[in-house]
Amino acid sequence: MLQPRWLPYLLIAPSVAFLAALFLVPLGQTILLSVDGGQGFSLANYARMAGDLNFPTALRNTFALVAVVIPLQVALALVMGLMLQKMTRGRELVLWIWTIPLGVSDLAAGLVWLAILQDSGYLNTLLFQIGVISGPTAYLNSETPVALFFAVVLAEIWRATAIVLIILVAGIQLIPKGFGEAADIFGASPWTKFRRITLPLLKPSLQSALILRTVLAFEVFAVVYALGGRNFPILVGEAYTWQNENQNYGVAAAYAVLVMAISLAATIIYLKALRVDPETQG
Amino acid sequence: MAGILIDKVAKQFGNAVALQEISFTVEDGEFVALLGPSGCGKTTLLRIIAGLEVQSSGKVMIGERDVSSLKPAQRGLAMVFQNYAVFPHMTVFENVAFGLRMKGADQARVEAKVRKAAELLHIEQYLERFPAKLSGGQRQRVAVARALAVEPAVLLMDEPLSNLDALLRLEMRAELRSVLREAGTTTIYVTHDQTEAMGLADRIAVMQGGHIVQIGAPTEVYSRPATRFVGGFVGSPPMNFVNTVAASGQARLGGLTLASPVDGPIVLGFRGEDAKLTDAAGGAPFTVRVAEPMGSHLLLTGRIGDDLARVVAPPAARIAAGETLGLALDPARIVWIDPETGRTHPGA
Ligand SMILES: Nc1ncnc2c1ncn2[C@@H]1O[C@H](COP(=O)(O)OP(=O)(O)OP(=O)(O)O)[C@@H](O)[C@H]1O
Numbered sequence: 087m088l089q090p091r092w093l094p095y096l097l098i099a100p101s102v103a104f105l106a107a108l109f110l111v112p113l114g115q116t117i118l119l120s121v122d123g124g125q126g127f128s129l130a131n132y133a134r135m136a137g138d139l140n141f142p143t144a145l146r147n148t149f150a151l152v153a154v155v156i157p158l159q160v161a162l163a164l165v166m167g168l169m170l171q172k173m174t175r176g177r178e179l180v181l182w183i184w185t186i187p188l189g190v191s192d193l194a195a196g197l198v199w200l201a202i203l204q205d206s207g208y209l210n211t212l213l214f215q216i217g218v219i220s221g222p223t224a225y226l227n228s229e230t231p232v233a234l235f236f237a238v239v240l241a242e243i244w245r246a247t248a249i250v251l252i253i254l255v256a257g258i259q260l261i262p263k264g265f266g267e268a269a270d271i272f273g274a275s276p277w278t279k280f281r282r283i284t285l286p287l288l289k290p291s292l293q294s295a296l297i298l299r300t301v302l303a304f305e306v307f308a309v310v311y312a313l314g315g316r317n318f319p320i321l322v323g324e325a326y327t328w329q330n331e332n333q334n335y336g337v338a339a340a341y342a343v344l345v346m347a348i349s350l351a352a353t354i355i356y357l358k359a360l361r362v363d364p365e366t367q368g
Numbered sequence: 369m370a371g372i373l374i375d376k377v378a379k380q381f382g383n384a385v386a387l388q389e390i391s392f393t394v395e396d397g398e399f400v401a402l403l404g405p406s407g408c409g410k411t412t413l414l415r416i417i418a419g420l421e422v423q424s425s426g427k428v429m430i431g432e433r434d435v436s437s438l439k440p441a442q443r444g445l446a447m448v449f450q451n452y453a454v455f456p457h458m459t460v461f462e463n464v465a466f467g468l469r470m471k472g473a474d475q476a477r478v479e480a481k482v483r484k485a486a487e488l489l490h491i492e493q494y495l496e497r498f499p500a501k502l503s504g505g506q507r508q509r510v511a512v513a514r515a516l517a518v519e520p521a522v523l524l525m526d527e528p529l530s531n532l533d534a535l536l537r538l539e540m541r542a543e544l545r546s547v548l549r550e551a552g553t554t555t556i557y558v559t560h561d562q563t564e565a566m567g568l569a570d571r572i573a574v575m576q577g578g579h580i581v582q583i584g585a586p587t588e589v590y591s592r593p594a595t596r597f598v599g600g601f602v603g604s605p606p607m608n609f610v611n612t613v614a615a616s617g618q619a620r621l622g623g624l625t626l627a628s629p630v631d632g633p634i635v636l637g638f639r640g641e642d643a644k645l646t647d648a649a650g651g652a653p654f655t656v657r658v659a660e661p662m663g664s665h666l667l668l669t670g671r672i673g674d675d676l677a678r679v680v681a682p683p684a685a686r687i688a689a690g691e692t693l694g695l696a697l698d699p700a701r702i703v704w705i706d707p708e709t710g711r712t713h714p715g716a
């Protein structure tokens with residue numbers, strides 16, 4: 087029997103309705119809130135956001151984090167994924183251990199790294215005991231912005247590389263072994279094989295991983311908040327501050343809309359730049 | 369010089385034995401066909417020679433060099449994979465050019481060699497296409513062209529023509545043969561099509577259950593199979609086997625008396641086209657069940673005693689189902705097989 091044409095639509099209708107109610111409606115409300123000047127349409131909230139002392143720093147910090155964290159994570163995940171592929175025994179176990187950080191909430195992850203890196207944390211205790219430092223050293227305050235930045239990078243890499251890894255491992259497993267073998271036979275070096283065979287065939291997975299990870303990175307908040315508080319301003323952190331401390335929902339909404347616009351732009355860029363021609367796959 | 373020597377190569381996958389101590393040589397420039405039923409270890413043997421699989425024991429030599437522990441690329445060979453392994457993200461041109469590029473050939477040379485290989489395999493009109501837009505047979509020819517383009521000293525082919533229609537296969541077979549002979553390429557060619565093996569090879573190696581049961585010239589394998597299995601596997605129709613009992617050095621089948629090498633139960637093996645039709649009294653009694661006109665000949669299927677037999681008769685012969693004929697056999701064209709071991713008795 088032929089399926090009626092409307093059946094697929096009927097089946098996805100509940101999820102669409104659910105998303106519309108819990109995502110699109112608040113989204114619309116946020117956008118409206120951000121352009122509401124009391125008497126109709128106004129860009130005052132955006133002007134206030136852009137004029138804020140912390141805004142350029144937050145923007146710069148957020149982009150710097152994304153620019154450093156994403157390439158590092160993708161490179162790391164690629165190396166880890168390819169290493170897993172070479173293993174014959176214990177793969178599942180290693181993969182499982184590597185993905186443990188995924189089970190830790192981002193705030194908890196931030197607190198873990200705080201315990202390590204704060205003035206009297208594990209790192210300083212260790213360095214003190216082996217005689218490298220003579221007393222508590224601060225890494226996480228506004229006088230040490232570079233150290234703070236790298237502390238956040240480290241925590242983010244520890245926390246969220248696994249999600250890239252999982253997507254890439256799934257992708258690597260989908261590449262038939264025969265392609266690598268053919269490349270071996272015809273004399274490709276490991277590097278050439280990686281560049282000319284593995285990487286192009288991994289493009290769909292790379293694209294998914296990049297989109298997902300980048301969007302999440304622009305929304306980074308809890309880890310930064312735990313480690314640096316307001317010493318390291320970022321976009322979502324500013325939205326939080328305007329919402330809760332300044333009680334100014336309009337400017338907070340403007341920040342939220344900005345983060346969403348940036349994420350959307352990043353997604354579009356990835357989709358365009360890594361366009362996968364269906365005829366070149368499979 | 370690029371002969372191949374396989375010395376006591378065995379392979380186990382876990383507890384499963386895929387190859388049991390295989391030894392044979394392929395001379396420089398020789399074309400050897402590996403023939404055998406599905407699962408007998410042909411691909412495994414080829415992969416071990418190529419270096420894609422590590423043998424459990426034994427060694428592989430190519431051109432006087434022990435390559436057992438060398439990487440595939442260092443063995444100086446090309447391969448056509450059973451499942452093609454044509455790169456989906458490269459055009460047909462880039463696929464065929466791949467080996468040349470890896471060897472650092474300049475663009476002019478790449479162009480020339482790719483065109484040549486593509487022409488040979490009739491894929492020149494698809495060079496700019498991606499493999500996803502090709503049929504299975506076209507993709508298979510891309511895989512063959514990729515291997516030929518590097519002009520290897522040793523070429524391993526795993527059922528390279530299996531997906532082509534009969535006519536194209538016949539044509540490709542002939543062209544492949546002449547190109548490889550001209551270039552003096554040492555070739556191992558896996559197939560389970562016995563006519564292909566007969567037509568192409570200098571020698572045929574027949575494999576069964578991880579063994580090579582016989583290796584020899586096509587005519588020798590065809591007319592003097594080493595075992596009952598080889599006789600049944602090579603040739604179409606397969607060899608006929610008739611159970612009989614010999615006494616005093618003679619086996620009698622109706623009016624036909626043949627000298628046998630041993631007394632007791634024995635199996636007579638003969639090819640369908642080697643039997644001459646005589647009257648019922650003057651030969652082995654053959655009761656025809658079906659007569660199929662094949663054009664070039666008449667194929668008779670029937671029984672000798674309890675055993676099934678197929679006999680080739682002239683196309684114009686007037687024979688009806690149910691008739692009983694006599695078969696005369698040339699003693700020089702028969703084999704005697706031990707019913708216990710399945711092996712052919714040596715000698716006449
Ligand atoms: N990677 C492997 N792991 C376990 N067993 C394997 C593996 N590769 C092959 N085998 C086994 O080894 C035997 C020989 O396989 P092989 O692929 O060499 O057969 P083949 O002669 O090429 O068959 P076909 O004509 O169907 O291609 C088979 O029984 C197969 O199940």
Ligand SMILES: [Mg+2]
Pocket residue numbers: 410411412450526
């Ligand atoms: Mg095979």
